[in-house]
Amino acid sequence: MKPADIDEFFRRLAADNPAPKTELEYINPYTLLVAVVLSAQATDIGVNKATGPLFQIVQTPGQMVELGEEKLRQYIRTIGLFNTKAKNVIRLSEILVAEHGGEVPRKRKELEALPGVGRKTANVVLNVAFGQITIAVDTHIFRVSNRTGLARGKTPEEVERKLVRYVPARWKPHAHHWLILHGRYICKARKPDCPACAVRDLCAYPDKTSERDMLEDPPVPVPAG
Known part of the structure; x- marks a missing residue:
């Protein structure tokens, strides 16, 4: 994905969810x-x-x-x-x-x-916990990065290196959460909800789903940050 498209990719995810956070509940x-x-x-x-x-x-x-x-x-x-x-x-x-x-x-x-x-x-x-600039690549981020063309790699470590290198600095603090939530609720493994995707025109996935494809599997809304 071109640098300008990567920046736009995260700009749109940020517009949809300005303050993303982990869905794990914790105290400290x-x-x-x-x-x-x-x-x-x-x-x-x-x-x-x-x-x-x-x-x-x-x-x-x-x-x-x-x-x-x-x-x-x-x-x-x-x-x-x-x-x-x-x-x-x-x-x-x-x-x-x-x-x-x-x-x-x-x-x-x-x-x-x-x-x-x-x-x-x-x-x-x-x-x-500490606000450090890291990107934890789980199954969701690995899938989204490879499927969209954002940062393709054969291993989580390779994807992580590419994300850290190519994601613009202003998006890095929350990039981890935006990608996880996008993979969990929109770019799902079995059937990505392409009609509801804010970045579908930037995505390189060749088998995008249509609204008809999604009728049997209604989209789950992304929770607000």
């Missing part, structure tokens, strides 16, 4: 970190249902360690891979208490050293 950087770790291979809605009651009693690493793995599993048992995630959350909480004074680190290397925290999770935390 620590609860955000926990929520993102739990969200791997799970929906934000499912994670929020589990963390709502959990975050009423646990808001710090120390409180999580005190809760313990067995009780944590009871709170998150509806989330996929909950046994492994419970182990990771307890262990990362112990490390935060022992090595970081109970605070979530602001450096990528330290975040990625925590159990259950990969590059995508670190990018989300750095961007959402």
Whole structure:
């Protein structure tokens, strides 16, 4: 996609949703970190249902360690891979208490050293909690970037590098959220809602859907920022 088209792409997404934000519910950087770790291979809605009651009693690493793995599993048992995630959350909480004074680190290397925290999770935390310029490439962003021609790549890391390089600076702080929401509600995997797409004329996808195609699958509105 040409630089001018990339700028216009994000200008339109920004016009539709000026203040995008994560749909994961959290209280502070620590609860955000926990929520993102739990969200791997799970929906934000499912994670929020589990963390709502959990975050009423646990808001710090120390409180999580005190809760313990067995009780944590009871709170998150509806989330996929909950046994492994419970182990990771307890262990990362112990490390935060022992090595970081109970605070979530602001450096990528330290975040990625925590159990259950990969590059995508670190990018989300750095961007959402600390306002750093990162773009976390999940399945939605990977699909949108390749399908539209915004930033094609064979791996999430390749797509991330291209997005960081080519997205204009003024759009980078919120680019992550605009792309996720666009992929979640408009540029969906099974059937993209091209008639409702604000950037369809900029998109290189050759098999755009029509209004007739969408009749059997009504579009889901994008929530306001």
